[in-house]
Amino acid sequence: MRPVHRHVIGSIASFIQLNAVLVAHALTHLGALRLRPVRSVAWRQIYFTGIQPLLPISFVAVAIGFTMETQMRSLLGSGIEINVKMLKLVVLREFAPLFVAFIVLGRSGAAIASELAGMKVEGEIRSLYLLGIDPGQYLIVPRIIGCCVAVPVLTFYFQIVVTVIGPALASAFVEIDLGSYYQALLQSLTLIEIIGSVAKCFCFGLIIASIACTSGIHVPMSRIWIPQAAELAVMRGFLLIPLTDVCFGLLLL
Amino acid sequence: MQNTLVHLDSVKTPLFVCDQMELGEGGVKVVSVDTVEQGNAFVDALMGLSQPESGCIKLMDQNLYQKSETSRLRLLAEVGHVGGGLISNLKVWENLVLPASFHGRVNEVEAEKRLLAALEVLDTRGVWRDGRLSSLPDTLSAQALRVAGLLRCAVSRPKLIVAEFLLNDLESGPLERLLKILQWLRSEDPKLGFLFVHLGLPPSGQFSLDKLGEFGMVTLEKGTHAISEND
Numbered sequence: 001m002r003p004v005h006r007h008v009i010g011s012i013a014s015f016i017q018l019n020a021v022l023v024a025h026a027l028t029h030l031g032a033l034r035l036r037p038v039r040s041v042a043w044r045q046i047y048f049t050g051i052q053p054l055l056p057i058s059f060v061a062v063a064i065g066f067t068m069e070t071q072m073r074s075l076l077g078s079g080i081e082i083n084v085k086m087l088k089l090v091v092l093r094e095f096a097p098l099f100v101a102f103i104v105l106g107r108s109g110a111a112i113a114s115e116l117a118g119m120k121v122e123g124e125i126r127s128l129y130l131l132g133i134d135p136g137q138y139l140i141v142p143r144i145i146g147c148c149v150a151v152p153v154l155t156f157y158f159q160i161v162v163t164v165i166g167p168a169l170a171s172a173f174v175e176i177d178l179g180s181y182y183q184a185l186l187q188s189l190t191l192i193e194i195i196g197s198v199a200k201c202f203c204f205g206l207i208i209a210s211i212a213c214t215s216g217i218h219v220p221m222s223r224i225w226i227p228q229a230a231e232l233a234v235m236r237g238f239l240l241i242p243l244t245d246v247c248f249g250l251l252l253l
Numbered sequence: 254m255q256n257t258l259v260h261l262d263s264v265k266t267p268l269f270v271c272d273q274m275e276l277g278e279g280g281v282k283v284v285s286v287d288t289v290e291q292g293n294a295f296v297d298a299l300m301g302l303s304q305p306e307s308g309c310i311k312l313m314d315q316n317l318y319q320k321s322e323t324s325r326l327r328l329l330a331e332v333g334h335v336g337g338g339l340i341s342n343l344k345v346w347e348n349l350v351l352p353a354s355f356h357g358r359v360n361e362v363e364a365e366k367r368l369l370a371a372l373e374v375l376d377t378r379g380v381w382r383d384g385r386l387s388s389l390p391d392t393l394s395a396q397a398l399r400v401a402g403l404l405r406c407a408v409s410r411p412k413l414i415v416a417e418f419l420l421n422d423l424e425s426g427p428l429e430r431l432l433k434i435l436q437w438l439r440s441e442d443p444k445l446g447f448l449f450v451h452l453g454l455p456p457s458g459q460f461s462l463d464k465l466g467e468f469g470m471v472t473l474e475k476g477t478h479a480i481s482e483n484d
Contacts, residue, residue, distance in 0.1 A: 132329030
């Protein structure tokens with residue numbers, strides 16, 4: 001019998017290998033986006049992942065912006081510089097990408113995994129192959145593109161709402177000089193920080209799409225595995241996304 | 254010169270054994286199988302999804318298993334597969350034009366023309382044009398799904414149609430309608446080859462496949478898996 005630690009290491013290695021193969025296949029077949037049906041699936045994925053959750057994300061962003069602003073004022077006082085630093089560090093750099101990634105993972109990641117698992121169990125992936133359609137090009141490429149585009153865009157939107165609308169609402173309850181506040185915030189942002197944030201969000205999108213696709217495609221041929229695929233995708237994402245966040249944190253030190 | 258569409262020679266797999274089989278342009282062949290699994294295994298081996306233990310399979314004179322994934326898929330674009338169901342998250346209309354549009358064989362206007370031409374002949378009651386085309390596949394009956402598979406071939410115009418259990422478990426009315434569509438496809442392209450994978454014996458009498466031309470039949474033997482189990 002294999003020792004437990006070898007079994008765990010073997011499983012992790014095979015999981016990483018599956019994801020690497022899938023991402024490599026998708027990235028080397030980006031030309032498939034020239035095909036109308038693939039483009040159409042990609043647009044649908046962008047709409048589903050990036051546009052449909054705008055309303056709940058806006059609501060949460062406003063609530064967080066408002067709460068952060070009022071709480072920071074009561075804890076740190078009314079100094080603009082310290083408030084801007086805190087907002088940038090906690091909300092913009094860390095919280096916004098993570099929060100949006102978790103929303104996308106729970107919503108689109110789970111949906112992609114169960115959709116692909118259902119397609120596999122129902123024989124639709126086999127059908128695609130028999131029609132000469134590469135399932136990697138038709139199913140995986142658009143989903144990876146959809147998530148890689150949607151997560152950075154949603155995060156940017158989330159950051160804008162938190163920093164612009166949150167303080168504006170909070171100013172009705174606590175004293176904030178909005179003009180100086182926005183000016184200080186804009187001046188404190190550096191290009192490296194912006195690039196780092198976009199790169200991190202892009203990686204989160206790639207991770208969500210790839211684990212959702214592998215969890216969906218590699219299910220055994222039985223219906224009971226369809227919900228399990230969604231659960232697996234979400235749990236794997238919950239582990240991998242913070243791990244990636246730690247790596248980015250160390251890189252940007 | 255007549256091209257060979259399908260050629261099998263001494264093929265052995267765990268589920269079936271096929272000594273010899275050949276299908277040329279314009280030919281009709283029925284492969285009679287014992288079980289659904291055997292039929293699926295035959296189609297998988299024929300189309301490059303599962304390599305046989307031994308023997309040679311050629312599709313359009315080319316050995317699929319010696320080709321790269323990309324060239325194999327390009328070759329499969331010439332084949333119309335019927336019987337695998339439709340993609341559930343696409344509307345019926347999108348399903349029908351998917352292979353042709355994915356392989357860049359036709360643009361949307363041409364695809365629409367081909368489909369309307371087929372419906373003109375086959376959809377005399379207008380049920381497809383009035384609703385089925387814009388619905389999702391899960392609203393279609395099993396019989397309508399088979400018709401959809403054939404309509405998809407009418408749009409993509411393949412050189413060979415591989416029909417998995419297309420004519421199994423049908424009453425006379427639906428069987429007659431499917432035969433009418435098959436005849437229409439044949440009249441549109443006399444070089445079109447038909448390979449029917451059928452559970453048991455094919456329909457006979459007034460619903461015989463003779464209507465498509467003289468047809469040959471091959472009965473698959475049990476595969477190596479069954480032989481080793483019996484031992």
